[in-house]
Amino acid sequence: MNTKQLKQRIAFSIFGTMSFIVVAILVIILGFIVIRGMSAISWEFLTEMPKDGMTKGGIFPAIVGTGCLVLGSMVFAFPIGVLSGIYINEYLTESWLKKFLRMMTNNLAGVPSIVFGLFGMALFVNYLSFGDSIIAGSMTLGLLALPVVIRLTEEALKTVDDNLRLGSYALGATKIQTIQKVVIPIAFPNIMTGLILSIGRVSGETAPILFTVAAYFLPRLPHSLSDQVMALPYHLYVLATSGTNMEESRPMAYGTALVLVSIVLIINVSASLLRRRIQKKVKMN
């Protein structure tokens, strides 16, 4: 083996090792949570209210609460995000306005989530007097998800070949027809994936819900959008740092972490499965 080949080998083994380290980190984190949390998982844990100062019982209201918040934030963020993504990519030509909107979207994505929480409290909870409520928490989470949804929508639209747009115009289609009948159907699988990934992101956020909706202990299910709810990430924080009996609630904390991670993983996996399915369908039609 000459030095050239040797160098190449060494380089590739370093690159390879690095990517395996990434995988190893994920496996270690997951393994750690599964081992510690598995003992807490039971049917009761998933379906009952917490009891005895959150050292016994389940986390059902937190699961329902997170579900409500995710759903609510997406109802808020999907239409706004997807429509503005379409506007930026399809309607704007390369101009200062487009650059400005892009820059602002990127900056919005860079705002720390705790700041979103504070803003949500000021605007939705206090100024608009929603109070600590699902609606206030959902909107705050929605704001957080917006730049991600816009960005991924834009990226999805960018992958559509310009020649297809031109082909459509040449046949006498208007811009809106072209977007509706050619661009969106092609970009749809990728837009969907983006949306689902942003759900994964939102479901794990703690800071935005801290001051806007999350309840420390509320062993009942919400009745309306103006109710407070427990939520998995915040519940995990409570169990790990400020429970009534830290020693006894520790396994419950790991159990909660396991449920939260599983939900996010399931969402991500279903995103890629869904995309593959739709892509096949789009090709067929």
Added chain:
Amino acid sequence: MTQAEAKNVNVWYDSFQALKDISMTFEPNTVTALIGPSGCGKSTFLRLFNRMNDLIPLFRVEGLVTVNGQNVYSKDIRLDEMRKKVGMVFQKPNPFPKSIFENVAYGLRVNGISNRKEIEETVERSLKQAALWDEVKDSLKKSAMELSGGQQQRLCIARALAVQPKLILMDEPASALDPISTNRIEELIFELKKDYTIIIVTHNLQQAGRISDATAFFYLGELVEFNLTKKIFLNPDNERTQNYITGRFG
């Protein structure tokens, strides 16, 4: 009547002048080839007739461009109506990722035709005109993406024919195809001449010689020579045309 005309047309992209005072007329049922080295403005010129250049930032045009006697750059023209009357075939086959049937039906649907029988008849007629019907009649529901490159290009031609244009613009329609597919496209163009007026941009001089009635030689944004194809290839008036035809530059 003249099918299409350009009169003293100048085009700029920002400060760059892409076309300089071009005047040409296109007679019905003829094939006109636009030839010239890359960047000479022939594609820009072609795309004036269905205003595809409008989408390019900083594009500016002066002069008169007409199709069927109508000024296509007139302020009160409806762009989608106008484009319907001008078919276009692109360099790279660009079928939509839909079924073969839906590709051809697309132009009808976006122009408000929803009668199923009418659509089916038009799809069949267009595919026959584009010499593709026999190959796809049993698989109209199949995705257009599964066709070969040559078939895809004929599908794109069928798609253009379906909206019944008078004028068809072709931008190097065979440059991405193998020789056999190219041959089929050329035969097809010859057939289509009976019903349509065709303007074709091509880099392939033999192709221009084989299929066109008239040929225009563009160089650096100028129309150097425009005449019957025979005349251009056998006895051009301009020395630059002579040099280009004989391969001395370009």
